[in-house]
Amino acid sequence: MSFRLTPLQRRSIFLCLMAAPAAIHVAVFALYPILRGMGFSLFQMNLMQPWIHHFVGLRNYTDALTDPTVRRSLVVTIIFTVGCVAAELVCGLCLALLLWRDSAFNRFATTLMLVPITVTPIVVGLIFRALLDPSFGLIGYWLLQAGLAPPQGLLGDTHTALATMMGIDVWEWTPLVALILLAALKALPADILDAAEIDGAGGTRRLTRIILPMLLPSLFLVLALRFTDVFRTYDIVFAATAGGPGDSTNLLMLLAAKEGLTFFDIGYGSAISILMTLCIVLMVALLIVTLRSLDRRMNQA
Amino acid sequence: MKRRTLLATGIGTAAAMTWSRRGWSQSKPFDGMTLRLACVNDQYSPGIKTLAERFKQESGVTILVDILGYGELQTKITTDYVGHTKGYDLATTDNVWAPQLAEAGYTVTLNDWMKHDAEEMKLDDIYPVLFPALGNYDGKQVAFPLAGYANVLAYRKDLYKAANLQPPATMQALVSAAYKLTDKSRNQYGWVANGQKGAACAQDWMQYLAEVGGVLVQDGKPTLDAAPNVKSLTTYRDLFQKAAPPGAVNWDWDGREASFRNGLAANMQTWSVGALGYFDPTQSKVTETAALMVTPTATGMKPRYGIGGWGIAINADIEDRRKEAAWAYIKWITSPEIHKALNLLNAGSFLRKSEIHDPQLNQKYPFLPVIDESFTHGDPDFRPRVPQYPQIQDILGTAVNSALVGASSPQDALSAAQTQALRYF
Numbered sequence: 001m002s003f004r005l006t007p008l009q010r011r012s013i014f015l016c017l018m019a020a021p022a023a024i025h026v027a028v029f030a031l032y033p034i035l036r037g038m039g040f041s042l043f044q045m046n047l048m049q050p051w052i053h054h055f056v057g058l059r060n061y062t063d064a065l066t067d068p069t070v071r072r073s074l075v076v077t078i079i080f081t082v083g084c085v086a087a088e089l090v091c092g093l094c095l096a097l098l099l100w101r102d103s104a105f106n107r108f109a110t111t112l113m114l115v116p117i118t119v120t121p122i123v124v125g126l127i128f129r130a131l132l133d134p135s136f137g138l139i140g141y142w143l144l145q146a147g148l149a150p151p152q153g154l155l156g157d158t159h160t161a162l163a164t165m166m167g168i169d170v171w172e173w174t175p176l177v178a179l180i181l182l183a184a185l186k187a188l189p190a191d192i193l194d195a196a197e198i199d200g201a202g203g204t205r206r207l208t209r210i211i212l213p214m215l216l217p218s219l220f221l222v223l224a225l226r227f228t229d230v231f232r233t234y235d236i237v238f239a240a241t242a243g244g245p246g247d248s249t250n251l252l253m254l255l256a257a258k259e260g261l262t263f264f265d266i267g268y269g270s271a272i273s274i275l276m277t278l279c280i281v282l283m284v285a286l287l288i289v290t291l292r293s294l295d296r297r298m299n300q301a
Numbered sequence: 302m303k304r305r306t307l308l309a310t311g312i313g314t315a316a317a318m319t320w321s322r323r324g325w326s327q328s329k330p331f332d333g334m335t336l337r338l339a340c341v342n343d344q345y346s347p348g349i350k351t352l353a354e355r356f357k358q359e360s361g362v363t364i365l366v367d368i369l370g371y372g373e374l375q376t377k378i379t380t381d382y383v384g385h386t387k388g389y390d391l392a393t394t395d396n397v398w399a400p401q402l403a404e405a406g407y408t409v410t411l412n413d414w415m416k417h418d419a420e421e422m423k424l425d426d427i428y429p430v431l432f433p434a435l436g437n438y439d440g441k442q443v444a445f446p447l448a449g450y451a452n453v454l455a456y457r458k459d460l461y462k463a464a465n466l467q468p469p470a471t472m473q474a475l476v477s478a479a480y481k482l483t484d485k486s487r488n489q490y491g492w493v494a495n496g497q498k499g500a501a502c503a504q505d506w507m508q509y510l511a512e513v514g515g516v517l518v519q520d521g522k523p524t525l526d527a528a529p530n531v532k533s534l535t536t537y538r539d540l541f542q543k544a545a546p547p548g549a550v551n552w553d554w555d556g557r558e559a560s561f562r563n564g565l566a567a568n569m570q571t572w573s574v575g576a577l578g579y580f581d582p583t584q585s586k587v588t589e590t591a592a593l594m595v596t597p598t599a600t601g602m603k604p605r606y607g608i609g610g611w612g613i614a615i616n617a618d619i620e621d622r623r624k625e626a627a628w629a630y631i632k633w634i635t636s637p638e639i640h641k642a643l644n645l646l647n648a649g650s651f652l653r654k655s656e657i658h659d660p661q662l663n664q665k666y667p668f669l670p671v672i673d674e675s676f677t678h679g680d681p682d683f684r685p686r687v688p689q690y691p692q693i694q695d696i697l698g699t700a701v702n703s704a705l706v707g708a709s710s711p712q713d714a715l716s717a718a719q720t721q722a723l724r725y726f
Contacts, residue, residue, distance in 0.1 A: 047383045048401040048688070069699075069721075133556070134547035135565060144547055156496075156551040158708045244498025245550055246708035247699060261376050263691055264383075 034277065040270040047264035060271035069247065070255060070272065074279075077252045080166060081230045081283075087170045088226055089219075092177025097207075099178070100185050110182065113175040121172065125239025128168045129155060155241050158248040165237055165249050169230065177222050184218035185211070213298040220291050227283050231276065252276050331626040332361030338630075339367050339381075339392040341374050341611060344574045345448050348646035349634070355642075356633055362626055364391075371395070382407035385618045390627050393611045394444045396435045396681075400688040403438035408614035411442045414628055422632055426653045434681030436612030438688075444612025445631050448650030450572040451675030452508050452596050452607030452683075453668070455579060457482075459590040460489070460567045468592070471600045472512050475568060476536060479544040482567040492540045493566035495557050496550035498702035503694045504684070505557075506701045508570055508607045509537055511683035513599045517693065518685040523722040525697065526715040534704050534711035541705045550705050562587060570596055572609055573672050574649040580667070593668040595675055608679040610650065651676070689725040696721045 005013070044056045064070045095113070099106045116124070132140040134153035143149035150157040154164040188211065196206050212219075234253040237243065243250035252272060260269030338353075340346050346368045353364040367389070369377060374392070381388040382405070394402065402408045415424065427446060436444025454468075454475070460482050461468055469475035479491030494509070495501035507517065515530045517523065524530070541549060546565050549556070561569045562578065562585040578584045579591040598604050613634070615627040633639055637655050644651065644662055656662055657673045666672075685693060700718035703709040709717070 047379055048405055050383065050405055129551070133551070135549075135560065136556075136563075137548075140548065151547055152550045152706065153548040156548055156706065158706055241551060242497055242499045242501075242553075244699075244702045245706035246498070246703040248708070250699075258695065261372065262695065264379055 034274075037270045037273055040266050041274050043267045045265075045267040047266060056267070060268050061275065063268065064271050064275060069250070070252070072247050073250050073252045073255045076162065076247065076250055077231060080162065080169075080233065080249075080251060081227060083163075083166045084169045084173070084230045085223065085226045087166065088174045088177045089222065091170065091174045092222070093181055095174065095178035096181035096185055099182055110179070113178060115175075116172045117176050119172070120235075121233075122235040122239045124168065124172050125236040128164075129240045132164065152245075156245055158245050161241055161245055161248045165240060168240065169233065169236060172236070173226065173229075177226065180222050180225075181215065181218055184215050188214055213295070216291060216295050216298075220287065223287055223291075224284055227287065228280050231280050231283070329361040331622075331629065334361070334623070334626050335363040335365060336390040336623065336627055336630060337365045337367060337388065338613075339369055339374055339378050339389040341393050341395070342368050342370055343393075343448070343611065343650075344577075345611075345643060345648035345650040348643045348648045351646055352634065352639060352643060355639075356630060360629065360633070362630065364630060379407075382616065382618070387616060387618050390616055390619050390623050391630065392614055392616070393447060394436060394614045395611060396609055397684060397686070397690045397694070399436050399443055399612070400438040400686055400690060402443045402614065403441045404688050407617055408443045409617050409624055409628075411445055411615070411628075412440075415442060415445070418632060422635070423637060423653075423655075426637060426655050427635075428652070428654065428676040428679070430608055430676055430679040430681055431610075431652060433686075434608040434679065435610050436614065437681075438686060444614035445635060446610070446652050447613040447631075447635065448574070448611040448648065449608065449652050449676065450574045450610040450650065451672045451679065452570060452609065453573050453576065453593045453671055453675060454596050455561055455569045455571050455576065455591060455593055457564075457567045457587060457590050458592045468594055469568075469597045472509075472597050473600055475597050476540065479540055479568055483544045488565065489567070490544055490546045490560075490565055491567045492544040493546060493549055493552075493557050493560045493569045494537075494541070495553055496541060496545070496702065496705050497553045497556075499553075499698040500694055501553035501698070502550075502701045502705065503698040505570065506534065506537055506697065507684050507694075508596070509533065511605045511607060511680060512596055512602075514602055517697075518687055521687075522726055523689075523693065523719060525693075525700070525722055526712070526719040531711050531715055534701065534715060537701075538704045538707075538711060542707070550702065561591075564590075573651075573668070573675070574610070576668055577647060577649050577666060593671045595671055604678045605680040605683055606675040606678055607683040608676065608681050609684075689722075692725045693722055 041060050042055060042057060043053060044059075045053050099110055119127075131137045132143075132154050134140040134144040134149060134151070134156070137153070140149060140153045144151070144153065150160060154160045192210060193206065196210050201209065232253050233251055234257060237249050237251055238254060241249045243254045253276070256269050256272040256276065259265045259272060263269075338349070340349055346366070350366045350368065353366055357363050375395075375398070378389060378392045394408070415422070428449065431446040431449045432442065435446040435449060436442055456468060458468070461478070464481055466478050466481065469478050482491035483489065494505040510517070510530060510533050513529070513533045515533050516527065517525055517530070546560050549560070552560070557569060558571065558575055558578070560566045561571075564586045573593070576593055580588050582588050585591070595604065596606055613631055615624055615631070619627070634643070635652060637653055640652055641656055641659060641662065644656060645665065649666070651657060651669075651672055657669045657676070663669050684690065687693070696718045700709075700714040704711045704714040
């Protein structure tokens, strides 16, 4: 008795084998740590107190949700995320449109634009911290002399620190958004755009009726990437302000890292991390729903 | 006769060689062993690395020195201890980690070994305050003192002289001098300290608080919002707002030190380990005008000079023979001769009375009498030595910074901190 596989079965096995490395990678490096984290979050567990290790159910979650520091951090993180992503999207789209036409200058500008992305975020944080220092900083000193910064500098005042950190993040990551959208713009079918121009559609009309609807998949990619990335921001803020002044730039990721890596409170730190993951999942789900409905509406129009 | 002499010489030489080789191998009981040391990136770390070669020559033991940042060191050794992975045999440990290390039993308790080798190690030559300060909790010596730092006041003698002021003998005089020496029109400020949220501002305020008599933990309970603490934070905030350079609320150790070395600030409380830099023209603009003195305390108060620094601990998980080798290394690196050699390599980290009184070291470090006085009357508990210290430091790091930037009043900031701290006791 011998097995003979049908072509369909052979194809299925081939596809499974091809997908296996990626599936194993995701299972080992993404799924397993998340599941372990979920498990840890149900225990009272501190590495520096190994004798205390017991199941507490959802207590770490209820503690986190009622902790005023976590709540403040959640609000700061949401403001930071929404502000950064919105600014990066608008600036990135503008830059991409400006650089769309193929010319020597635009090619040169696109190359230059890559510079901020290549710098490690922690270095970006340190550079801006030095630049904006009101006593020693090249920018901070003159801003203070000109009366354009508060006495303790832009990063030392609770009213300006978060906005400044958002500005730094936008400076670093807008080029990435612009590059993705530029690539998408360059891939748009020229005949449709030409036809619209011949039909007399103005620049704004072409942008809102043709270009943006066709850019929706790329916009989704950019938004999903940036929302998940910005929500998990750590190093740039850690280096520039360490979460201060007060709690004004104390992002959730800083809080989770401190609980886990400074206090070694793995249970509580994991609970905050899982809550963050849920927030990200929720945001991306909302994004998908919004973009789908937008897509439907545009197609109907 | 000649041949007989030659023969005798030959036999004698061979015997001597045999004996000496036997003696040599006996003095190298761990020959060929390799120990891994996790060492914080601090002033003494390059010296530790340099001297590892000498230890290899003398003992046959290779010390692989892994120099790590503070946070990285803490994370790496903790995960090593928790996972029992035996990645490091030895680790430098911050003095504030001792309570947690002692409670968890992650490092070897050294009391018996110290008792056994007290004479050989000349333990009575080490300042007594350094034992509790750099690795002891509840009687357990979980790390041996490696690098002792004294909290000192660095000040500008030219500015004091110009203002016709004496160096401050009390904390009240220091505060008053800080205001008098502030002249914003000349970009001159009377005071600087760490203001950045987190460990930076918490540690500097704790030192200031100790000098005015404040207490953070009493009878095993936090007292963060006690009236003297609130009063001290109010004065401290005022100093920051009226006498500190712009941006100081976001400075950690680097910013604070840079402001003093650049001549921006007239007074700064700091750790003695960095003091050598003030007199080095490649790093400092105040080489001729900087001076050090013991930290002043409030009028009528007994001195409470802050003691900090690093201990060196042995991983409790490693095999006994490796523990013995690690202990041999600790004895060697903290011995009078080698520790002096470490300080000649710019470590600025002192342990022994013999070092403090050594003429060669006094020439290199002209401020050693200040360290002598600080170590003699030092306070190992100016930062509470309790297992909850990391949490207290973090909570205070936010509270003090909030008060400094005006986001909360000192009373509100410390009350909120007290509520948070109670969760951990």
